[in-house]
Amino acid sequence: MVFETIGIGELLAANLVAVATMMLLLWLISIPLGDVSFIDSFWAFGFVLIGCVTVRLFPFGGVHAQILTTLVVVWGLRLGLYLLWRWRREGADGRYLALTKKAKGNVHLYTLLNVFALQGALMWIVSLPLQLGQYGAMGEPGPLALAGTALAIAGILFESIGDWQLARFKGVEANRGKVLDSGLWRYTRHPNYFGDLCFWWGCYLVACEAPYGWMSIPGPAIMTFLLVKWSGAALLERRVQRSRPAYADYMRRTSAFIPWPPKAGSGV
Secondary structure, eight states, X not given: OOOTTOOHHHHHHHHHHHHHHHHHHHHHHHHHHTOOTTHHHHHHHHHHHHHHHHXXXXXXXHHHHHHXXXXXXXXXHHHHHHHHHHHHHXXXXXXXXXXXXXXXXXXXXXXXXXXXXHHHHHHHHHTHHHHHHTSSOOSSOOHHHHHHHHHHHHHHHHHHHXXXXXXXXXXXXXXXXXXXXXXXXXXXXXXXXXXXXXXXXXXXXXXXXXXXXXXXXXXXXXXXXXXXXXXXXXXXXHHHHHHOTTHHHHHHHSOSSSOOOOXXXXXX
16 A cells, blocks of 8 residues: 655654664574675675665655666665675674673574664664655756766676675685785775765655655765774774785775775885
8 A cells, every 4th residue: 555645754664663673584594594794795695675665655856766766676686685795605794693692681582682682673774865865856856866866876896896806806716815906996095884884874865855855864974884894894803804814005005995096015
């Protein structure tokens, strides 16, 4: 059923319920599996769910809604399928194994709260440009929406190419223990995360042409914090430095996030 008079609060609440239901089901699946790390792929799929719920409950967003829905479906399905393939190929993620070892008491209750509930809440916040940007935007896309669409598409391409280059590199046995410093990885240590940021800030620019869109800035802001300071680059680099001595030199010569030519004398 489509609710023609659905309010913005009702829309946000409906998406929150959809995300909570998805996370509860995934938690139940994780118990017999004994592994929660497949959640990374459903982090991407969850945004597709939010986009579909939003356009179903409020099908009046016009071109802006079509742009945002298309962008998130392409981004979410591409990333989700890639992460699911990587999980099936490489097995449990060491980050989640380390996290579950910290559990005190029932490990399943611990993962429900610290993995599934936490990621569900973050997903709902990060998706605010998608939700608010589809609500009430009328007319043809203006300069912000056009710029945001271009930025989001560039982010998808940048992230996709970075993931493909890394997968190809890791697929060569002779590269085991080595550091990828060619292709996009020559110019930034995290092309996949940089592409992610471009995508979400691009969606925010599109959303800004909707009545409530500007209020969605906590979404890309929190995503930036997650990728740069918390669960993304910072956590990954601490782990990699311990296992790959050459990574310290790679860090010295290569931009942390924004693509930039490597420092002189890098020998690359």
